[in-house]
Amino acid sequence: MTNDETNDKPVAELLQAAARHAVPVVRGTRDEQLGDRTPCAEYDVRALLNHLFQVVINFQALAARRDTDFSAVPDVVGEDGDWRERFEKETAALAEAWAAPGATEGAAGSMGFPALTLARMALGDLTVHAWDLARATGQRFTPDPAAVADVLACFEELAPTARAWGVFADPFELPDPASASDFERLLAVTGRDPRWR
Template sequence: MSEHAALIAPAAAEFAGILRGIGETEFAARTPCAEYDVRALLNHLLYWGPWLEAAGRKAPPPEVATGEAEAALVGPGWLDVAERQTARLVDVFGTPGAWQGMTALGTAQMPASIVGDMVLGEFVFHGWDLARALGRTIDVAPEAAEAVYVSAVAMGEQARSMKVYGEEVTVAEDATAFERALGATGRNAAWTL
């Protein structure tokens, strides 16, 4: 949805602020993503960012020599790389055109709006994951919370089958849109270190 383009920059700014608060001593901290500690989650973000950017530009995917698990992208200078990658994603997905038509994420053809929602979700959900791992909070705008909730519900079944989301977590009837979004992705809003 091209109207979600306006949500990208504020979500990215919040995400980047969380990245700047991560020190090497926190790399081994657990995150709400059971398979990732902080270092592995940062590696995940650094690995997939260029793929998302290429999809937004409707360009060929990056040429990579290894898969995510074998990549070692969190070395000296990782924060600078992550901030530049975040800025490029904002440049691409902060414009409505990136959300229109079809694109490819790797070899999979899909509506560009789905990739845009993935980028917004990366900033919001993985921003929350990292913030929780550090014992911090994240400020998610109500419009962004509603957008990632709608997207998480729409992609839920397929994402769970691909092990991208965990089993849905039941939330209270009076849960916020963001708490509902977290639950839809298999995250527990009450998760603590």
């Protein structure tokens, strides 16, 4: 399946758009909020930020067909330096990596997923976890509509496997699915309550 079959924009452009929406949320996260809970039960704000770094760094490597280690979560927030500034740089590098010639072709990673599917997984993490972070820190977040549409199609297809692996929780039952937005449906597919506070 080519990117054009699901969306008019290349996935690298969608990653750029998702980053534009995610970066302000990361920049708006205050140090005193790092211990607060998030919609991801296993993560507080600090752990969620570190997971986001893990995602954007490892998926750069996957685009370039380099080895990755998803078992190691870097404590970027605990390191010296400006992690907010670094997040903006790493997300820019993520989009650049997937824009490279051939990055979305063939398979990648130790499990041999289609490379384009992996790029969409990164896009989904960046979009959904930005919402998680915004909700946890009391910020507004409006995702990129094209990114949401692209990820929703991918995640609906991947959901059974993701649940079997424990990556997604059971789907959240929306009270009125017919009137739900694409983003609410995406959150529900991943097991999130769109009204979480």
